Amino acid sequence: MLFGGFALQASPASADERDCEQLVQGAIREKYQSLGGKDSPLGCPTTEERTTPDGRGRFNHFQGGSIYWTPTTGAHPVWGLIRDKWAASGWEKGKLGYPLTDELTNPDNQGKRQQFEGGTYYWHPTVSRGVHAVLGRIGQLWSEYGWEDGSFGYPASDEMGALNSVEVRQLFSRGYMLSWNPGDGKVCVSECTSYMNMVRSTPWVEYTKVYKFENSDKKLIEIRPTAAGYKEPRYAGDGAFQKLWDQVWSLAPYPKGLEAQDKIDSIGKQMWCHALWAFNIPIKGRLGGDTWDLESWRPDIPWSRITSPTEVWKHKCNWDS
Template sequence: MRSDCEEIPEGFTKEQADRAETLEAAALSQKPAPDGQPRLLVAPNCQVYWPAPYEVCGAIRDKYNELGGPNSFLLLPNSNELTNPDGAGKRTVFMNGPIYWSASAGAHPVVNSFLNRWGIHQYEAGWLEYPTTDEIVLPDGGRRQEFQQGAIYVAFQNAIGSAIQNGPLRDKYNSVGGLTPGSSFLGYLTEDHKRTLPDGLGQMARFQNGVISWHPTYGAWPITGSILNSWEFSGYETGSLGYPSSDQYDENGQPAQVFQHHVVTVERDYAQPNPSDGTAARNNGQIEFYSGDEYRHNVTRGEFGARRAADGMDTRLLTLDWSLSEAYILTKAAYGLNTKKDCVAYSFAPGTGRFLFKDNSERHKNLSITYRYHLAPTGHDDNKDYQMMMGCSFENKTRQKAGNGTLAYGITIAEYYMTYIFRIR
C-alpha cells in the first residue's frame, strides 16, 4: 500500500489512506475490490484523491480539478458529496472550505470571510441563496463574490465581509462604481445591507465614505460628507429631512441635495491658524488649547469663539459660542428673524467620520442670534487631534428642484470647521 512507503498528509490516518487507495483502484477497474476487502464501486463521474477516502463527483469534481484539485487552496476533500437541505443542491466539503452546486447557479467554492458571512445569513437557505461566481479579485486587492440574490464584499483578503442584496439600492451602488469599490467614491460596504428599516419601507447600506438610502417612492441615492453628517444628526429618514430624493449636486460651488421634506445646501468656513489677537498657540494649522486658553475668529457669517476651562475645573470642558450676523440670517431666512433656526455642534477625530461628542444641551431653535454651547466631551485626550464642526440651518422659501417634482423647504447648513488639540502645560 502507498501508506507503507509514502508519508500520509496530516489529518488522515493509515486506515483512511488505505481505503482511499482501494477506492481509487476500484474506480479505475470498476470491479469489486480485492478479496478480503469490502466490495466497493465508485459512483460514475466520481473521483477519489489519496489519502482522502471520499468521492468527489460531477460538476463539483470538475470545478475542483479546474482549481487544481488537492494542490488548490481547498486542499483535500473531507466528505463525500452531500445533498443540501433543499433536496436539490449539492456540496462537498474540503479541508479549506466547501464547493456548492445547484442546477441554476453551477459549482463554486465559498471560503474564508465569504463562507463566514454567507453562513451568518443561513447559507443557501438564506436570502443570498446559491453562489453564482467564484471569488472575484478586484483591482485594489479587495474581493467580491456574487450570489443569486446579492453579493458579499471583502475589502482585503480575510477581512470581515459584508453582504448587499440585489435590487434598486445595489443597482445605484453599481452605477457609481460598486463592482470595483476601490474606484467608487463610496468605497466598500462596512456592514450588511439593512434590507428593512423601522418604517418597513426603506433600506440603507453603509459604506466607507457614505451611505445609500432607498425608498420605493423616492428612489436610491448616495449621501456623503457634510450632508450625511446633517442627515445623521437630524435622525436619518425618521428626522426632519426624511428620505433623500436626488443625488448630491453643485449649487454655487457647494454641495446640495434634495430630501423628502427639504432641500439641503452646505456653506463652509474654516478657522485660520493665525488670528491677529494672539490668543491660543498655533501649530501646523491646528489651534492648541491649554487650560484657560481662549480663541476667537471672525468668519463670514459672524464671530466664533472657543475657550478651554481653567485649571481646577474639568480641563476637557470646551465652551463654544457662535454669534451669527443679522445680515447673514436675513439672507437665508425668508421670513425674518423669527424663522426657525436650528444650531448644533459636534466633534470627531479626523479621518474617522465618526462623532466623538455632540451638543449635549437642547437643540437651539427659535433663539436669539447668538448661540452658546457648553460641551463636556467624554474621551478627549491631551495631545490628540480633533476636528469640530458647528452648523446652523434655516428654513427658506418652498422651492422645486428641476426634474424630479419634489417640493421641499430649503435648508442651508452654515458650517464652521476647526481642527484643534488639547495640550498639557
C-alpha cells in the first residue's frame, strides 16, 4: 500500500526472533536462549514454532532435540535417548503427556531422568537397559523404597502385562520385579502392589514376596521355601528361627510400616508355625500350604497356639481357622 509516496509492508518478525532462518519466539525462545541458543546441545531449529496435534501446546524441533511448551507446564527441552523413547511412546499424546522439567542428572552423577505429567523417564548408561518410564502405583511403591538409589535400583524394563492375568509388572536393575494388580479376586482381592527378587534364593527360601494392599495398611508376606526349607529349620536347633528370619529378609526389603515390635512378633510367630509344622500329609498335602503366608494385620499370637499339636491341627497355621 502507498502512503505519502512510501510503500508500506507487513512488519517481518524481528531479527532477534529468528535463529538459523527459523522463527523461535515467546517462552520457547527464552528457554532456548537460556540453554545457549544454537551453541547449546539443541543446535539450530529445524522447524518454526508449531501447535501440537492435541492443541494444548506449542513446540519447535531442533537439530539436537525439541522444546515443548504449554501454559501449565512451561517450556522444556527433550533430547537424546529420552526424546527417542518419548517419541516412540506417542509424544505428548502418549501416557506421559508433556514434560514438566528439563532433563536432570541423578545423584549418582551417571543416570538421567525427566519428569512428565504422567510419570518419569529414567536412564543409566550401564544398568537400566535403555530408557524406561516409572509411573502410577508401581512408581509410588518404588519411591517408598528410595527411588533409583534405593532397594530396587533403576527401572530395567517398561511396564508389561502378565500372561493370563490383569497384573502389570516391571523389572528393576537390582533383580526385583514390582507389580500392580487392580484386584483379581485371587491373592489380591482388592487393588495391591507387590515386590520380589527374581534372581536370588537362599538354602531355605526360594523367594519372599511382599504385597501391599492399597488404601489400607495391610501387607501380606508370601514365602516359598526350598525343599530343604520345608524340613531343616525344625531340626536345626538353637538359632534356627533367627537363621530362617534372616534368609527371608535377605531376599526382600522388610516392609515399610511394620517396624513396631508387636508386628514383628506376629509375623515371626506365623512364619515359625509354618516352619515347625510343614509336614506333607498323605492325600491332604502339606500342612499350612506350599507357601507360607504371613498377614500383617494379625495380632500377636500366643506361643501356645504354635507349639501345641492340638491347636495347630485346628488352625493349620492359617489364622482364620
